[in-house]
Amino acid sequence: MKNSAKISLHSLYDKLYKNYGSQGWWPLVDLKPEINPTQRGSYTGYHPGNNNYPKNEDQIFEIIIGTILAQNTSWVNAEKALWNLAQENLISENKLNKLDLDELAQIIRPSGFFNQKAIKIQNMLQFLQKNPISSLKKLEINVLRQNLLDIKGVGPETADSIVLYAFNKPIFVNDAYTKRLLSRIGLIPEKSTYDFIQNLFHSQINANFVVYNEYHALIVQHCVYVCSSKPKCSMCFLNQYCQKIIPIKSKKKAKKSKSINKTNK
DNA sequence: GCCCAGGAGCCCG
DNA sequence: CGGGCTCATGGG
Structure with missing residues (x-):
């Protein structure tokens, strides 16, 4: 287990991209009548089309709302909320x-x-009244990020998602999936901070909007279906690089230290 | 019923 | 500065 070769972040990207292809984030709500809920992004693989184009202000706004709705929930659920809004033309x-x-x-x-x-959405609306999207577009990337972080309800992942996916500016979006994947394949300690992981990507992957866009989306894709909380290691094309291959049908806990607190709670 | 999902804020030592 | 708690629906 310990003698598996480490993979570089470049190589990891190449392998993910080769397996899954362009993810085309950010997925936008599509109200076309022929598209029913079971044909939308979250059901068809999150990415019905290529969204890597300059967004108009309506699309930017929808993405901003979407980043808040997606906090700590499945995209399927966030999309239902967006769908509710869209049906009443409220986005x-x-x-x-x-x-x-x-x-x-x-x-x-x-x-x-x-x-x-x-x-949080109302806080964002207040912010946008003082700082219209047209003016935000002109801000330098770190200034934009900091302005977003100053909104109550916008943390690092949400701010970075907005910077990257709404404003097409190159910043790497870290999240729980990224931490899980990287720690499992032994590239980071399990308790790494948000900024540490983000800096790791920034230091090794050149700032490029398309690459950062796809990289985060590819990690989500891989972690939802393969490197999930109960990982499907036997079907994972990365398992030769992985430090924590978990055999299928293993019912006993790997470690007993952590589960005790939970069960006694 | 339990666990988990594209977090963030707050409180506390 | 880190850990634990709260917020809550919906699918597996």
Whole structure:
């Protein structure tokens, strides 16, 4: 287990891309009548089309709302909330500004944490009134990121997702999947901080919007279906590089230290 | 019923 | 600065 060869971040990207291809994030809601809920992004693999093009302000706005709705939930659930908004033609600053907090919360219910997320969306709306999307586009990347981080309810992953996927600026989006994958293949310690992991990518992968866009999306793709919390190591094309191959059907816990706290809770 | 999902804020030592 | 808690729906 320990003598597996380490893979570089470049090589990891190449292998993910070779296996999964372009992910075309960010997935946008598509209200075309022939597209029913079971044909949308979350069901067809998250990426119905290539979204790597300059976005208009409506699309930027939708992505910003989507990043908040997607916090700590499945994209399927976040998309249901977006779908609810879209059906009432509410994915616009003007419309959302007229909506009161409780109405908004009910509409986005499927995304979970809906009371908190409604507040976060309103915080974002206030921010956008002072800082319209047209002006945000002109900001230097780190200034934009910091402005977003100052909004209550926008943490590092959400800010970076907006910078990258809404504004097409090159920044690497770290997340729970990235940490899980990298720690399993032995590239980082399990308790690495957000910034440490992000800096690792920034130091080894040249700043490029398309690459950062695809890289994060590819990691999500791989971790949802293969390197999941109960990983499918036998079908993983990375298992020759992995430090933590978990045999299928293993019912006993690998370590007993951590599970004790949980079961006694 | 339990576990998990593209986090963030807050509190506490 | 790190760890634990809270927020909550929906699918497996």
